Amino acid sequence: MPVTYTRQGRIGIITIDNPPVNALSQAVRAGLMAAADAFAADDGAEAAVLCCAGRTWVAGADISEFGKPPAQPFLPEVIDRIEALDKPVVAALHGTALGGGLELALGAHARIAAPDTRMGLPEVTLGLLPGAGGTQRLPRLVGLEAALDIITSARQVPARQAADLGMIDQVADGDLTAAAMALAEELAGQPPRRTCDRPAPAAEDAQAEVLKAQLARKLPGQIAQQVAVDTVTGGLALPFAQGMAQERAAFRRLMDSPQRAALIHAFFAERAVAHLPRIKGIASRPLDRTGVIGGGTMGAGIAVACLLAGLDVTLIERDAEAAAKAQGTVETLLEGAVKRGKLAATRRDEILSVAFRTDTDYAALAQADLIVEAVFESMEVKEQVFAALDRVAKPGAVLATNTSYLNVNRIADATSRPADVIGLHFFSPAHVMRLLEVVVADRTAPEVVATGFALAKRLKKIAVRAGVCDGFIGNRILSHYRAAVDAMVLDGASPYQVDRALTDFGFAMGPYAVSDLAGLDIGYLTRQRKAADRHPRDRVPVFADRLYELGRLGRKSGRGYYRYEGGTPQEDPELAPLLDQVRADLGISPRNFSDEEIVARTMAAMVNEAARVVADGTALRPLDVDVVMLNGYGFPRWRGGPMHWADARGLDRILSDIDRFAAEDDHFWHTAPLLRELAAQGRSLADLNGGTSA
Numbered sequence: 001m002p003v004t005y006t007r008q009g010r011i012g013i014i015t016i017d018n019p020p021v022n023a024l025s026q027a028v029r030a031g032l033m034a035a036a037d038a039f040a041a042d043d044g045a046e047a048a049v050l051c052c053a054g055r056t057w058v059a060g061a062d063i064s065e066f067g068k069p070p071a072q073p074f075l076p077e078v079i080d081r082i083e084a085l086d087k088p089v090v091a092a093l094h095g096t097a098l099g100g101g102l103e104l105a106l107g108a109h110a111r112i113a114a115p116d117t118r119m120g121l122p123e124v125t126l127g128l129l130p131g132a133g134g135t136q137r138l139p140r141l142v143g144l145e146a147a148l149d150i151i152t153s154a155r156q157v158p159a160r161q162a163a164d165l166g167m168i169d170q171v172a173d174g175d176l177t178a179a180a181m182a183l184a185e186e187l188a189g190q191p192p193r194r195t196c197d198r199p200a201p202a203a204e205d206a207q208a209e210v211l212k213a214q215l216a217r218k219l220p221g222q223i224a225q226q227v228a229v230d231t232v233t234g235g236l237a238l239p240f241a242q243g244m245a246q247e248r249a250a251f252r253r254l255m256d257s258p259q260r261a262a263l264i265h266a267f268f269a270e271r272a273v274a275h276l277p278r279i280k281g282i283a284s285r286p287l288d289r290t291g292v293i294g295g296g297t298m299g300a301g302i303a304v305a306c307l308l309a310g311l312d313v314t315l316i317e318r319d320a321e322a323a324a325k326a327q328g329t330v331e332t333l334l335e336g337a338v339k340r341g342k343l344a345a346t347r348r349d350e351i352l353s354v355a356f357r358t359d360t361d362y363a364a365l366a367q368a369d370l371i372v373e374a375v376f377e378s379m380e381v382k383e384q385v386f387a388a389l390d391r392v393a394k395p396g397a398v399l400a401t402n403t404s405y406l407n408v409n410r411i412a413d414a415t416s417r418p419a420d421v422i423g424l425h426f427f428s429p430a431h432v433m434r435l436l437e438v439v440v441a442d443r444t445a446p447e448v449v450a451t452g453f454a455l456a457k458r459l460k461k462i463a464v465r466a467g468v469c470d471g472f473i474g475n476r477i478l479s480h481y482r483a484a485v486d487a488m489v490l491d492g493a494s495p496y497q498v499d500r501a502l503t504d505f506g507f508a509m510g511p512y513a514v515s516d517l518a519g520l521d522i523g524y525l526t527r528q529r530k531a532a533d534r535h536p537r538d539r540v541p542v543f544a545d546r547l548y549e550l551g552r553l554g555r556k557s558g559r560g561y562y563r564y565e566g567g568t569p570q571e572d573p574e575l576a577p578l579l580d581q582v583r584a585d586l587g588i589s590p591r592n593f594s595d596e597e598i599v600a601r602t603m604a605a606m607v608n609e610a611a612r613v614v615a616d617g618t619a620l621r622p623l624d625v626d627v628v629m630l631n632g633y634g635f636p637r638w639r640g641g642p643m644h645w646a647d648a649r650g651l652d653r654i655l656s657d658i659d660r661f662a663a664e665d666d667h668f669w670h671t672a673p674l675l676r677e678l679a680a681q682g683r684s685l686a687d688l689n690g691g692t693s694a
């Protein structure tokens with residue numbers, strides 16, 4: 001029984017117990033109806049407390065039911081039933097009161113919360129809007145502006161702020177249950193204060209339009225936020241019941257939208273990546289004391305990520321000067337966290353005096369549980385570093401490399417303990433980006449893999465298991481679609497048009513803006529390194545080499561593809577003649593590309609390589625690719641990731657695109673056999689996810 005009704009004196013107690021997060025499944029909804037009836041019929045009860053067992057108050061509707069036929073009783077009816085009771089109900093909140101969970105609380109007649117409770121309406125992040133009264137009850141409690149902010153931002157409001165806003169009545173000082181019982185005693189015998197009876201705040205169309213325009217700029221292409229604003233303001237002009245009906249209709253419309261399916265796929269995919277059969281039940285090794293080798297862009301960021309998670313960090317650099325520089329970078333990054341309110345200044349001081357140190361002697365790593373190497377991207381240098389680590393690291397220490405592309409098996413060979421070696425591929429900036437590719441080499445021990453995943457959890461990052469190959473999951477796919485994009489520029493497309501077409505599609509940044517951010521030297525040096533292995537028919541982005549040779553290294557030199565006078569990127573009229581010259585030198589007659597063509601080619605290349613990455617086991621499932629591209633490469637979340645997008649577009653259409661492109665260039669364009677097989681069998685990539693994604 002996920003919902004029970006009991007009584008203590010004159011107070012009825014309704015308890016929801018549906019682990020792990022008390023989601024409002026059909027059984028819980030039915031249980032709540034029955035409990036409301038039991039309380040109504042219990043003449044000995046004059047008020048009730050509604051509470052939850054376990055780690056949290058209700059975290060929302062049961063997302064796994066979305067996309068399936070809805071089952072009665074529906075949540076709005078359940079909440080209406082509770083609100084309509086003629087004896088007061090006190091909601092006692094703890095943990096996270098989210099979505100339908102918060103809406104349930106808003107339908108109670110009073111709300112009290114433990115001090116560390118957080119509450120919010122995150123539905124827009126799932127492509128939905130609050131569909132059980134949130135758009136109509138919340139503004140009646142907190143006013144229009146705060147309600148629109150909470151609903152469209154999906155932010156979690158801490159308990160004290162919620163009390164100040166009027167979302168809840170009280171923050172419980174001591175024991176939550178005792179405080180809720182006391183409040184129920186106080187209200188017993190009084191008529192219930194129904195949120196629906198409160199006056200609706202006035203909604204101005206002009207205000208709504210301004211907010212919608214802001215949201216459209218910030219979240220291009222996303223519909224849920226737009227519909228949410230209209231539903232809140234439109235509903236408030238109507239009597240409550242009609243406002244509710246309008247909300248329900250909008251909720252159902254969004255439920256049927258592809259954006260909802262994509263966002264919920266992303267939600268479950270991000271959780272499914274953590275369930276690796278190979279490490280199920282395997283304990284991780286300790287990871288309190290960490291070491292980082294190299295304090296450049298990545299090493300300093302990795303050190304800060306570890307320090308912010310409460311780990312002890314020793315950072316090794318080549319010499320005293322480099323160590324002092326790394327110390328400065330770490331201090332600056334921590335200062336940034338203080339400025340953003342993420343870290344107390346006193347805690348920062350404590351970290352710098354107790355938990356962090358730099359050194360130039362590898363012997364300082366003798367006690368480290370886990371060491372992450374982030375030195376230059378050179379096999380020779382990495383082999384030297386791992387040989388040195390092998391001499392100083394204690395037995396059982398996990399030895400990790402942050403390499404972007406190099407062969408982790410070879411790096412492991414530089415040690416006498418390959419079972420302890422793993423790739424931990426962080427993304428830049430490492431203290432901000434949530435993705436961590438855990439690269440499992442041939443001989444990596446399962447408990448070392450488990451430690452990689454445990455580290456990610458400790459750092460609040462999303463870990464995805466990847467196999468060894470050139471670039472693992474993300475960078476391998478990136479290299480491939482980058483080649484398709486560069487080929488379009490060689491053939492006549494403008495980098496600015498490419499960037500615009502792909503940001504219009506929803507990417508956070510276009511590929512050429514990304515190059516400018518990373519620095520054009522990185523791509524140049526990679527091309528130099530790989531030049532010897534190049535096939536004569538590989539298409540080289542000679543224009544990128546020209547920019548490098550001109551010292552146009554991107555943002556850091558003030559000029560790359562774009563100009564950065566004053567910080568913001570501006571298109572540069574000097575780029576077109578440079579491109580024309582490169583094309584003329586190569587004997588290419590430039591042609592036009594439509595935006596659709598740019599997106600089709602980029603996506604076909606991405607999906608094609610991703611299918612190969614899945615087929616050869618580099619990624620376990622298509623959903624692992626989606627999680628990598630969503631969290632490391634700016635892929636639009638509301639499109640679910642390239643594999644989800646491919647299924648939605650239809651594999652047949654992608655195959656016919658690839659065939660069309662192959663007719664022009666059959667060196668680059670080869671259909672991945674997996675795509676052809678799935679299409680021939682009428683199956684989708686999602687069928688390979690093993691039922692782990694909605």
Ligand code: 3HC
Nearest residue numbers: 021023059060061062063064098099100122130131132271
């Ligand atoms: N429905 C179904 N399952 C859910 C769920 C939900 N609402 N929320 C979490 N879960 C599941 C997760 O899939 C996970 O399952 P797994 O262990 O099998 O992988 C398990 O619960 C634990 O979740 P997390 O790993 O995310 O646990 P955390 O402690 O890190 O986070 C949380 C807890 C903050 C509650 C987080 O899970 C979360 O944000 N959940 C979603 C909240 C949400 O979006 N609610 C709104 C739903 S839409 C809605 O309510 C519509 C309404 O307006 C009608």
Ligand code: NAI
Nearest residue numbers: 294295296297298299317318374375376377403404426428
């Ligand atoms: P970087 O050049 O900024 O930093 C490298 C640092 O390593 C320098 O400070 C250097 O002094 C130090 N170093 C070199 N040899 C050393 C040694 N033997 N002992 C101690 N320190 C040594 O390079 P970056 O960008 O931080 O990259 C480091 C690694 O991370 C590379 O393997 C790179 O491929 C990878 N990586 C880089 C990403 C990025 O966006 N920059 C993203 C993910 C991975």
